[in-house]
Amino acid sequence: MSTTLRETITALLPEIAALRHELHQHPEIRFEERWTSDRIARFLEDAGLSCTRGWARGTGIVAEIGPMENGVVALRADMDALEIQEETGHPYASRIPGRMHACGHDGHTAILCGVAKALALRAELLRGGVRFLFQPAEEIAGGGKDMVAEGAVDGVGAVFALHAWPGIPVGNVGIRAGCAMASAEFFRIEVAGKGGHGATPASCIDPVVVAAHIITALQTIVSRERPPWEAGVVTIGRVDAGSASNIIPDRAILEGTLRALDAAQRAEMVAALRRIAACTAEAFRARAEVFVSETGYPPLHNNPACVALAHEAVTAAFGPEAAHAVDHPHMTAEDFAYYLEKTPGAFLFLGNDPPDATDTPPLHSPRFDFNDAALAVGIETLASIAVRFHEQGRARTTAS
């Protein structure tokens, strides 16, 4: 089976690589993926799939193939780019200033198009239905939450996705059961003091000094309040205060991100953040207001049975050495976590490094690029998972 499926996929690769380059040239950010959405819809319709459009505030697409009455497995790709000026120098580099596919979502989208076309050509392999989810706004805005709220995984037995991953060699697929990625909270702390002349601190309340104490004290959330065997992160990424070297300002602003591995830890860390910021400010006669984003992503938990299915698919297709054990959760976050809150599934890490690579650009770098050599691996992995899901009778649907 996999040989013939591989032959089908291999024949599609030049077209899928060209599509990937086309997507790379047209990066669009959260909920603005109109060109991208049109291009994907055209590809799917040319491949013989019918799709519904307008998901997730407009640009999301859902397509289906196979006998849906026998159960449904869903596969998801994210379509959005980032606000980064590209520095790869590739001939297919971004044509839009200040916008770039620096997280490999062009590759994920091209892979899912490749899976859709391969399975459309080999529909006889499918004993059940496959739903393809093309979602906008994975970065920051949580388009996946909209997709789930609109019913994208209703009636679905399992949902799978993958992400290009630097640090894993191309040809390998990183797999991890349980928590694979952290939650992400974005927060802002506004410290209100009392401004004045830089030479008269006694008649002021210096919010810069207070902010400095808060920055330091927040590091004790992880180092002093959490168990040492638990992973968590508090990072202040932005500090903004003052206008001149001899003026004490009225206010200081801190912005940062907080990462945790489960819901209880996440809630406790947020509570500690609020307490430490407010009480530290109070100790110095200032006030701190803490704003925590309501769009923070939950932790991402892979279902063990779905991970086992993915592991079988990868080892059957590429050999046992291709299944790369991911030995700890990544503290990055993914809005695929919303799908996994609703439906069992697994999120896989697709090797992106060239074989001899020593120092590859990280995700979100202006020099990052999806590796075209990973297209075939990504397509065959997801297509094999879909076929195996139905072969193994793991379908759990509202119809069954």
Ligand code: NI
């Ligand atoms: Ni990404």
